[in-house]
Amino acid sequence: MSFGVKLAVLAGFVLVPSMTAVEREASGGARPPDAEPNAGSFCVTNRAPLAPGAFFKLPIGSIQPKGWLRHQLELEANGMTGHLQEISKWCKFENSAWASPDGQGQFGWEELPYWLKGFGDLGYVLEDEKIIKEARKWIDAVLSSQAPDGYFGPRTNKTGLEGKPDLWPHVVMLNVLQSFYEYNGEDRVLPFMTKYLKWLNTLPGEAFGRGYWPRIRFGDTIESAYWLYNRTGEPWLLDLAKKIHDHMENWTSGVHDWHNVNVAQGFREPGVYYLQARNENFLRAAEYNYKTVMDLYGQFPGGGFAADENARPGFTDPHQGFETCGIVEFMHSFEMLTKISGNPVWADHCEDLAFNSLPAAVTPDWKGLHYLTCANQVLLDRHNHAPGIENSGTMFSYSPFEVYRCCQHNVSHGWPYYAEELWLATPDRGLCVSLYAASEVTAKLGDGSAVKISEETDYPFGDTVTLKISTAKPSGFPLHLRIPRWCDKPSAKVNGKGVSLGAREHSYVIIDREWKEGDVVVLRLPMRVTVKTWGKNHNAVSVNYGPLTFSLRIGENWTRYGGTEPWPEWEVTPTTPWNYGLVLNEHDPAKSFQIVKPTRTNPSQGGEPGGQARGAAPLPGGAGGGFTPSGDDANPFTAQTVPIALRAKAKKIPAWKLDRFGLAGKLQDSPVKSDEPAETVTLIPMGAARLRISAFPVIGAGKNAHEWTEPKPPPVSASHCFEWDSVEAIIDGLEPKNSNDHSIPRFTWWDHRGTVEWVQYDFIHPRMVSAVEVYWFDDAPNGGCRAPRSWTLLYKHGDAWEPVAGASGFGVKPDAYNRVTFGPVETTGLRIEAQLQPNFSGGILEWKLLE
């Protein structure tokens, strides 16, 4: 694929206005801002010559999450993440090469560091002694595994890439150590990391361009080098960072790799390196990467993009998936870029994913997850959906097991990292409320006084944020409040008195004054319903209320299909129709929705705009039979417990059905005709909808309204096809690299062995053919498929199949197209008939017709 642009750093290219729109309340104690960047800050800031950066992480432990966020973290601790050592073979101490002092052991790749990265931080943010103790056991083992040269951990990785080091798992482990140090200041960490990074610095530059995963994701180690530099000041760390930047994937010149997690994690690298380069074009390059990917593949709500392993041209419908690893890595990228750039748009993006996608990627009790979350996803079964989505096999049903190996471990850091980034330190010795959630923060501010601020809010389910200040003596410091993009009328009061914000949306409001014990700031971020049209996705619409996106509420039937009593695996199937288009008010689409608050909500918070009615009635359309693993009123992210919902008018679109891959059929152009009666439907927050339609067709009646047409059946069929493969793969136009290419969809007759089988291609109109090319699938020596023993080509002659005449020979060569020429035939179908090798099956990667 070649979407990459030659030079991403376009002069004058700006994704969004950057963070200069600030307002200062010039009452008592205001200081000139940023006179001396970072001077006298009470937390670790960027050391020169690195750029100052906009905000800084507070020491872990400064922020106590409360409310729904704390509850999510507790569910995580009681669920999969807190118990993964009981479930995952990679997290068993006795088998892990990460746990042994000499780096020997069965398992030593990314899984353990992926898990430990979030597991440790989960313990720290919850102050959960049991988790902290368990994490320390692992970290102690890692810290005691350092070899004299500085290398540590699994020794197999040191020669893991054809004799050269596979540096990827260590990229993740450094993050584990950074958090551990930030939490407890453990004195072994800095010398340990220094010694390891010194070893890394002895490697030639090419080492950082080697290996698919490390090459693309090495920006994380640049961040680790800066983290260490800010604490030790050793200048060679910046040389190392530059060496990595110069040799790793070039993210500064655009997006050249389309793997979901690689993009989510890698796109930010120029933004990180900006700190050293001190050239804003690097920040722009990260913005440009984001925009490039989202313009092509992010044309639906939820904050993710269509890449159900890789982003693929033509696969941009909201039924494509976004990997759970991608959700949490994208969130982490946004958190990092918020601190580096001070551009509030990154925090907006982070909230978008956190509220609308992450909760739905896991079961409500955090005892299972799935690989792929889609904006339109109406069936979470365990069966194959490839090549509608790229990967074959189980991708949608919920499981805590290794079927989702990477995400199973990596999902752990989503909420803990989020909780650590709610509040940030500012260079002017103040605080920034970056991501809104109920919490309590303690920090040294202004002249060094310890100040505690409690944040009370139901956000994003309510629009009011109350900050209560607690300080032993009056203290002057600025409070930076993020104004999200969607909010156009923010207001604030200090101790009941209105503050003149003059604020613009999408900026930070700064209230700089002398704060006293008991001071109260009430920030209101009024939310209203908005309707967004996705012009690049058939004019479908999505419905937002503040930062929340809403999805059709679909009855969920939860069926256990595997796992164990404590760790069940679930399929979720719909019990109510999902094929609705919305009937919108033509003049003001936002007026088409009625807000309802079906369950408990704090009446002092969260008013509705425009006098819309507040209803208390239960939601129509029950969960529909079956057991739901929720029953938990403190979790707002379930269909049964959402604190807010919308009612709307909709009509069914009868021809909109599951496609042949079991996905919600692809969107077609809106407006769409429907003769069905108008019904009242309920929309619930997307993050609470395990089954959902989030990108809706719009119902229309005028001349411009379209008929929804049922897609034609595929023109290929076969005597048999393995469930995880597809017959369509043979005509998908994807070029095989070799006969054992597992990176593209394939067709196989598996597990039919030694038999005579066929595959056929039908044409609507007769066509002239005089040659075909066949690329056999052959996974020798380990697999069970080989090129067939022999084959022949037949064409449709009336109702009969006749052999083509004068064939040049039926090749069975692997790793190449086998071309057959024959006397031209005009026909409505061709059929390959193959005699499989004894004891082997067979398959085809691509089949081409030539005139």
Ligand SMILES: [Zn+2]
């Ligand atoms: Zn994953």
